[in-house]
Amino acid sequence: MKHLFLMVIFFLNLTVFAQKHTPLPHGMVFGVRPNITAMVDAAKVEALMGKKTRINTTIRGWVTKVTKQKGGWFELDAGKGKIIAAHFKSYTITIPADLKGKIVIAEGIAEKQFMADDLQHFAGDTVSGKKQHMEKTDPKRRLTFEVKGLMVDQ
Template sequence: MKKLGLLLSFLFCTVAFAQNSEAKKVGPPEGMAMVGESYGAGVSANSEKSAISVKKLDQILKKSAKVENVAIKGKVVKVCDKKGCWLTVETANKEKFFVKMKDYAFFVPTALEGKTVILEGNAETKVTSVDEQKHYAEDAKKSQAEIDAITKPQQETRFMASGIKVID
């Protein structure tokens, strides 16, 4: 009986140590973000063909505060250095918008920066608080002066991605 108790104690400690080690992993996932790779739920072939511009998205958002199941094409200009949990995308007309991952369910590697992607998900116009803007500025490793310069809420287009695919 003592051997069984000792064995169970050993197994419990081993599992607890493994879980603790896993929880301490910090940073975005590894990866090269090669053409064809997908993140999250992926992107349908139809979305690749029907991706719209941010200009078109803005026109749609003027009529409706939220657009669901839309696809947008753009170039990733910044990925969260801490976890890969958000990114900034620039479109062909040089407009930028902020992207978060749906349900915080997936992250992307920093190697995604500079790649052209198709995003599939939902978009909305949102007012972002000063605190939230400062949080993202800290994640982006902006200078303290840049963070301190954030003093007003900002209205912006936000995209909640369910899937991302590298196309170039």
């Protein structure tokens, strides 16, 4: 009886430890499955946009940081020290923190942030008064990406 009790406790502990570290397999999807026919590398998105402020696209990039799991907030490496701040369109999606360091394929809307010194009326980060043209936005965070669907690639 004592051995049976110890075996049950051992197997329960084994299953609990196994559930903590579930690997993210290739092809795991969050949200809607992305369309990979016209996929672009994350480093080339800004060049692809040209003068457009918003485009629908599918990008492939490396996740540098999971900012917030609920709502799917994360950052993608855009090359040359630049970062693409990404989040899911639907707040109900929760992504795991283990996504950090993985290569993902994400479909959604890429959008450029306006620079305050471009004299755009929708800049959003403008400062009024004497400091109006002296404030600069962070050049490393020029793109945001609203994700409809994400798939783990590697």
